[in-house]
Amino acid sequence: MNWLPAWDCFVRVAEGGSMAAAARTLGCTRAQVSKQMAELERRLGARLFERSTRRLALTPAGEVFRQHALRALEAVDSTELAVRNLGDRPCGTLRVSATVAFGRHCVAPLLPEVVAAHPELEIELILTDQVVDLVGDNIDLALRMTRLPPDDAVARRIVSLRRVVCAAPAYLARHGCPRQPLDLLQHQCLSYVLGDNKRWVLIDGQGVETVVPVRSRIHFNNIDCIFDAVRAGHGIAILPTYLCHRELASGVLQTVLDDYEPDIVFGRDLYACYTPSRVRLPKLRVFLDALLGHFQPLPPWERT
Structure with missing residues (x-):
């Protein structure tokens, strides 16, 4: 039977x-x-x-x-x-993890294009600023901003994310423009609660680091909230250019301390991380190709 x-x-x-x-x-x-x-x-x-x-x-x-x-x-x-899913055609459900802001602004717009090209594929985008467990959370591919990719996963570098120190012109008109890192001590500096511990590290052209214990009366654990507060003129912040490039180009925001590069705990590089068992999955391969094609050799916000 x-x-x-x-x-x-x-x-x-x-x-x-x-x-x-x-x-x-x-x-x-x-x-x-x-x-x-x-x-x-x-x-x-x-x-x-x-x-x-x-x-x-x-x-x-x-x-x-x-x-x-x-x-x-x-x-x-x-x-x-x-x-x-081990066949030649991308099919089934692909679960992708990304940070909230980067995933919302830079990854989500790619999904319709990818699924349109592969009718048997579905994509779930999981947005969180916490580090996910690739196996325990059943994630096929995680986009992580990190200095050190995990040892137990395959890591493919996707793009370097440039950051700038910036503020609204109205804020600078009221409070003055900082000329050197220690001038930030006199300003409202909007910190990212999960990442900088209220200490900004700025590196000059010779590689010399200056650590500034910044302060502000408001704090956020979400970069979009910091972005909104900076545009509203509430202080100075370190922002990724993928988030603020339009505002910089239009003059809504203005960079300061241009001779210094912010150095944050996550580092500059974004990696696609996945377990070795998923290396040959067609659904992962086509999504990885879409990421590389979109962000390399230069990401869209750096091309103009």
């Missing part, structure tokens, strides 16, 4: 409440369903249904078998999906 069709048939009978309903769903005759159920009960040595004139009800044995059968059929479906 081929157990898989019989188990699937049993689940359909349990869901539909009758063999006729299961037959309609499966596209077969009621007699065929009845034969499979009788053979299944004989093989298991237990009655699975209490039969009445109106509806079939599960026996205690049937209820136990139903729970196990559902899990088994789900496992079979997952196995088939995993094997199909």
Whole structure:
């Protein structure tokens, strides 16, 4: 007896409440369903249904078998999906993780283009500023800003992210423009709570670091909120150019301390990280190709 069709048939009978309903769903005759159920009960040595004139009800044995059968059929479906994902065509669901701001502004706009080119592919974009567990969180590819990619994953450098110190012209008109890093001590400097510990590191052209213990009366753990506060004239901030390039070009924001490069705890480089088991997945390969094509040799915000 081929157990898989019989188990699937049993689940359909349990869901539909009758063999006729299961037959309609499966596209077969009621007699065929009845034969499979009788053979299944004989093989298991237990009655699975209490039969009445109106509806079939599960026996205690049937209820136990139903729970196990559902899990088994789900496992079979997952196995088939995993094997199909190893084929030549990108298909199935690709789970991608990225930081909130970068994912929203730079990754999300790519998704429609990628899925349009691959009709059997779906993409889930998971936005979080916390480090995800590639295995535990079932992530196919994580975009991480880091100095040191994880040792247990494949890491492909995607792009370097430049950052600038900037403020709104109105703020600088009220409070003055800092000429050297220590001038920041006299300013409202909007810190990123998760990353800088209220200490900015600025490096000059000779590689000399200056550490400034900055202060502000408001703090955020989200770079978009910092961006909004800077545009509103509430202080000075270190911002990535992918986020503020339009405002810099239009004069809404103005860079300061141009002879110094901000050095943040995450470093400059963005990596695509994935486990070795996913290296050959077509769905990962096409998405990685799309990232590289979009951000290299120069990212869009650095091309003009």
